[in-house]
Amino acid sequence: MILTEEQQAAVSCQESVFLTACPGSGKTRTITAKLGRCLEEVEGSSRAVACITYTNAAVHEIETRVRRTLSLREVWALDISTIHSFCLNNIFRPHAHKLEQFRQGFKVIGQDSEEFEALVNQTRASHGKRSSSRDVDEFAQLRQDINGTVEGAPILSGNISVAEALEFWRLMYERGFVDFSSILFWSHRLCIDYPEICNYLSARFAWILVDEFQDTTDLQTAIFSEIYRCGNTRFFLVGDLCQSIFGFAGASPALAEAFATEIHARRDFSLSFNFRSSQLVVNDAERIFQRAPPMVAEGRNKYLNLATEYNHAENPTAAVIEHFLPRIQQLGITLGESAVLASSWFKLIPIAKELRRQGIPVLGPGARPYRRQRLFSILAERICGHLCEPDFESLVGVERALYETLLEATNRLPLRLFSYEGRLLVYKILADARHVQENSQLGSEFLYALAARVSERLLSAEYLKVPEVDMLRASVVEMEADMRRNKVDPDSLTVDELGILARPKRALKLLTFHAAKGREFGAVAMVDLNEGSIPFYQARTNEEFEEARRLFYVGLTRAEKYLMYAPDARDYRNRPTRYLGQGYLGLC
Structure with a gap:
């Protein structure tokens, strides 16, 4: 693996490191190289290496890269996961029986589950309040500190x-449920109560690599501290304090620096070369945050002479349809390479509706017509993604799903x-999926037939027991009910539409700045760029304004070639x- 001098210096260091990595600096390549070095160190022993990152998408990307370069024998010594999965599989799942609330077992529920809703x-009813459409999102943001x-x-x-928060968790634990923050x-x-847990984790993991470390919360650093003290x-911590944008979840630059x-x-290690963006995009980024050492464009887009553009459009939808889409078509940048970013999903919903009305493929609000947490949903999407584009990346995605x-x-x-x-089992499942696709009508019939074939394979290979064999079919029943509630005809759903959720190469992406973190796009439109949105109108403290600046920075540094800024001209209250x-x- 070819590394820059900066990357090689960080990878070779045998001490604990906090590596500062600018946007587009090849940190995933650096982490992959460090994983290889760490695996060499533990080879022949019973020790392992953990790599913790922020999202499942990042887990998939790192795992794909690692498995391309390392043998399967070496992968056994790896634990690549999000922090929630790491804690669930290494701490909570093996030891939950020690807690009175979970002695009879537990079920993990996400905010898109019916149980959570x-x-x-x-909880709202018990406090004499009516539920609103935003309640689920807000309850999902609740957490407890150490x-x-x-x-x-x-x-x-x-x-x-x-009082409502405590009541919510009490009801949850009574039913044997646990959410991600819990x-x-x-x-x-x-x-804390059972020090032998961290003694075991410290003995097992010779190294713990943490990606996006600037977004680590107090609970996460406290758990890491207990392991470190053993x-x-x-x-090996990799992050960028200029991209710390999850203050609402308990993260802050100060926490990262303290740990x-x-x-x-x-x-004393940093990555200053940006291999993603043109120098013109990098220049804008440096005007928002001047780095030391300065960030420098060094990739294939380095000399691309596409100036960032300012468009004070009538509204965000007009900015996208009348200006952004014609511009990327003129530049030869595809929809799949492009993204529209805003500070909230609320601002993206009307854009998504109008684009779908015009027949433009889009991934954003409302793209998935069923709850993501349905047991079979992600596996079905990954399988369909492989049917649409059969390659190694999609194969690894099916294995992970x-x-x-x-596990669930x-x-x-x-x-x-x-x-x-x-x-071999995965190959058989994919062959079954191809057969089902060729011999059934699309839509719910395909999903039911696919669930049946997958269940048969898993039962035969003894991954499922007889009482568990109907779980995937039951999940399809739930997915079908979700679609009908959302006024989507289950029979109209195609393999291509399912696959695009796993391999979204042909659709325009609509994302919040937070959801775009860690992503990159050939073209980016940042819309609704008004005071009141970014920074948010309720911002009062210096740290809140600084986080808004970091959020803006994250948005603009997603762009590789072309970047458009589009404030809303209708927002007469906010400039x-x-x-x-x-x-x-200095654009206005």
């Missing part, structure tokens, strides 16, 4: 009371999936955001 509605204090944006805004809270509590684990200091991590589906369905770790036998004006970009 029912708990929200019951002392059990209730926190989260809805608490600060007063939309949810502390996994972290209880994992930390287990680490004395057997080194850390780096605690573990005596070296801070199958692993997660089995059975609460058993299906580790033998990552073997020759497991790869274009300060980051477009003097002192920053």
